[in-house]
Amino acid sequence: MYETCVVLFLFRSVEHTDGQSVLTDSLWRRYSEFELLRSYLLVYYPHIVVPPLPEKRAEFVWHKLSADNMDPDFVERRRIGLENFLLRIASHPILCRDKIFYLFLTQVFFFYLADSRLKALNATFRVKNPDKRFTDLKHYSDELQSVISHLLRVRARVADRLYGVYKVHGNYGRVFSEWSAIEKEMGDGLQSAGHHMDVYASSIDDILEDEEHYADQLKEYLFYAEALRAVCRKHELMQYDLEMAAQDLASKKQQCEELVTGTVRTFSLKGMTTKLFGQETPEQREARIKVLEEQINEGEQQLKSKNLEGREFVKNAWADIERFKEQKNRDLKEALISYAVMQISMCKKGIQVWTNAKECFSKM
């Protein structure tokens, strides 16, 4: 299937040390290239809440017309969403410095990144001592996703019904006009009232078009919930890794201790075979202890670095999450206010049309 390409005109100014700005040429990118960029960012900045892409397919559709991905309205809204995506990255204190992002904006051929760690993010595993903050964050992201999807679904249904109410009034226009032909006194009033009914009926198209932008703002945060979850998972992955390493180290230490003291408390295959096939020689035992001691040293160092890594990750992640929270509160509040503004505009239009219609009716 042929996919429409999205044209980007990017005017990006790069501040060189001497204060010069550079204007880049425009280039073409398709949706799947944006997906690649995002996947890369997810992997390389696991502690960052990476901005989401606009939906791949039209969902939460209020009217069957806009279910088509080729629909010009959908394409336009997708364009806005993609632009928004890039702007968010560009305004992010850390992400904007990324080289790959720069290349995305400037290079025609964007190299493909395949990373197995991407797959690892999807693996399921259990963590023994989860960080409460991250657990809470995961719950929050689940709630956010659930409530926004519900809201979008109901909004779509409400929009559908509203469309129905407005459009049926258009029928009055037609019938009034036909009726006015047989009426002497009432004719003019009917005819002009009918015209206002037509105006009323057609006003809904713009109103709902505007509302789609509001819906898109909410959708962005619906997808952000996914991004939040990705950060949580990364943390879980690290935590799991850490716990496994610690566990491994502890068992090696115990093994070593047993070999040194001669007591057998833990089960090992070597111990088993020794029992069955006879004791090992002191030299063999020494060798083994040495190996274990080396491994233990290694393990301790690894654990240290992993712990450090973990703490770094948590620090950075929380910094970005705080940033994200601020952004989310601002954006959602703005969205809700813009919704109110839309409603006000709709009401004002309604008052005007019906006042005009009333005048016509009273002149009949």
Next chain:
Amino acid sequence: MGTLGGAGLAAAVAAGRARTLGMEGERRASQAPSSGLPAGGADGESPGGGAPFPGSSGSSAVLQAEVLDLDEDEDDLEVFSKDASLMDMNSFSPMMPTSPLSMINQIKFEDESDLKDLFITVDEPESHVTTIETFITYRIITKTSRGEFDSSEFEVRRRYQDFLWLKGKLEEAHPTLIIPPLPEKFIVKGMVERFNDDFIETRRKALHKFLNRIADHPTLTFNEDFKIFLTAQAWELSSHKKQGPGLLSRMGQTVRAVASSMRGVKNRPEEFMEMNNFIELFSQKINLIDKISQRIYKEEREYFDEMKEYGPIHILWSASEEDLVDTLKDVASCIDRCCKATEKRMSGLSEALLPVVHEYVLYSEMLMGVMKRRDQIQAELDSKVEALTYKKADTDLLPEEIGKLEDKVECANNALKADWERWKQNMQNDIKLAFTDMAEENIHYYEQCLATWESFLTSQTNLHLEEASEDKP
């Protein structure tokens, strides 16, 4: 236009009536001797509301002039008898003063509608269960200052069948007057059971309208069956119903009517052709408007149902957002208030617009019936004329019969013409009012919603300013 005015006119005419009663023998004989009124004699005067020329003072003046110029001239009285035949055969006589001066005074009041003297309400539907059937009766309270009523207040119970009977009697007595329509027997679409509350309430309102429209009609208001309907006790009404032209004679009438209408209307006068065209087109349009209006109601209802769910989601959301709690809760309450406003708009539509439009749908059916009956009366005449022309039957009696039929046709036509003007005027007023109300409801709805969202916006910007000033050191 007042019934009193009509009565005034009627009184004016009544004086001349006495001399013409003999000529009405033919018609009288077919009527039931109701309320014990003698067929002839002075107290057989029927004021009959002189309705054919309502609201046009010109014609009432003409009538008045005729009354004052009472003389023995048969021609004048012929004219009179034609007019008189328009009066209700069954009407009772009012104790109206017959002096010319008082008649002039009464005619002056013709256009003042606050001199209504008959007030009817229909309420308190009650279910009655018998072994054979279940039915609903409605309480009908009549208050009146008319002398011809035995009392000033009446309370009776009637069921739908009784209303059907009344309508039938009115149509019989006035074949070319526009009788108000009755609500339908049953509605096929969307009806779950016969006696659900909405159906009963809609019917009650329509029955109330029906009786009041009759009361406001200058001719029909004095109909004797109407009076009996309003005042008689149940047993009295049943026995009165049983009196009437026998079933066979009624059947005979119907057969003749059908036969004559089947010959088609060849000579329908121009004005009635126009009327017929109007009725056909009007009927089409009003039916469409009825459908559209019902559909709008349905869509508004479904919109309301969805909106009810929309607000609470925001409350749910506010539970997981600390910093947006107030904003989300405010949005939720705005949506709820708009929801309530929608509900009000819906009920306004169903009170003001839907019943009016629907009544005129039924009226348009009535009108077609009236046209048919007028055409039948004319067809009767035409067939006799034809018989005379081609000497089909015994031609001795024909000229006299034709004369009578010509009278009949002219009366029917005049009755219809006058009532048509009155109906059209009423229709325009009713439609205008109904749609103006609808527009008003919508304006009010949008104003309420506007106020809600504007106050939300103000509170948000105020909050923003507060926060901004807090941040400043």
